[in-house]
Amino acid sequence: MTSVHHRYLEVDGQRLFYREAGPKDAPAIVLLHGFPTSSYMFRELIPRLAGRYRVIAPDLLGFGLSDSPSVQEFDYTFDALAELTDGLLQAIGVDEYAIYVQDYGAPIGWRLALRDSAPVTAIVTQNGNGYDAGFVEGFWQVVWDYQQEQNEKTETAVRWALTVDGIKWQYVTGVADETVVSPDTWHHDLQKMARPGNDLVQLKLFRDYATNPALYPKLHEFLRTAQIPVLAVWGENDPIFAPAGAQAFATDVPDAEIHLLDGGHFLLESHLEEAGDLITKFLDRYLSPR
Structure with missing residues (x-):
């Protein structure tokens, strides 16, 4: 069994937490989490990848065990x-x-891929949008309204996503048997969201999310030019990002592998075996595992 190391590093004055496993000379894969969780969402996946890859899973600033200024x-x-x-x-x-x-994690990953050094060798997107297609209006309209105008009504509506009910909803919606999803997940996230001042951090990021779709044309150009290997493995019942978001990647990468599984937004909680197998086979095809 490969050991998973739990480390901290100061970057530009901020203390960031990250999980690391696998041989340092093996091809690397960086796991980038979403809202409202942290690298904790990869706790079961990391050991599966670490025998053949160097795995890095950071907590974004304001999330998980990283600082939350x-x-x-x-x-x-x-x-x-x-x-x-x-x-x-x-x-x-x-x-x-x-x-x-x-x-x-998707808009973070797209920014990394678009850097001049172009360090990204392959993309696995799990319910991480890169196209206008796939945004589920029932969820996103609340966010869009808040982005356009911040007032008591729009802020109250978007703050529901910071409550225990809102966080649990993300985990269990679209999962056929919600008893397979551990309550540890949403309670872990809730504890970190409840840090003093973190609600304002999350509200700021809700507003800034408006900058992400504006980045999509550059992402699409990059995908068309680089023809980088893409695997879209998607919970098809996700109430936030619909299957159209996965299928859209084939627009610019015709050979993109697209798999829709009978799960929700946090697919690893209900389909770890199936998703993990798809991810491992994909990486083995395109990288040179140790």
Whole structure:
């Protein structure tokens, strides 16, 4: 059994937590989590990949076990979170890597892929959008309304996503048997969301999410030009990102592998075996595992 190491590193004055496993000389894969979770979502996947790959799973600033400075102390944007992530990877000597992106991890991953150094070798997207297709209006309209105008009504509506009911909803909606999803997941996330001032961090990121679709044309050009290997493994019952978001990747990468599984937003909680098998086979085809 490969050991998983739990480490901290200071990057630009911020203390970031990350999980690391696998041989340092093996091809690297960086696991990028979404809202409202952390690298905790990869706790079962990391050991499956670590025998053949160097696996890095950071907690974004404001999430998990990383620092959570106030919005007065740090300007939370997806650009800034991507910069910190890049800084961490450079500091530990990871300059070329595949990415697994989910939810917020997707816009972080796209920014890394679009850097001048073009370090990304392959993409696994698990319910991580890169196209206008796939946004489920029932969820996103609340966010869009808040982005357009911040007032008591729009803020109250979007704050539901920070409650225990809102977080649990993300985990269990679309899962045929919700008893397979451990309550540890949403309670773990809730504890971190409840840190003093973290609600304002999350509200700031809800507003800044508007910058992500504007990045999509550059992403699409990159995908068309690089023809980088893409695996879209998707919970087809996701109430946030619909299957059209997965299928859209074939627009620019005709050979993209697209798999829709009978799960929800956090697919690893209900379909670890199936998703893990698809991910491992995909990486083995396109990288040179140890």
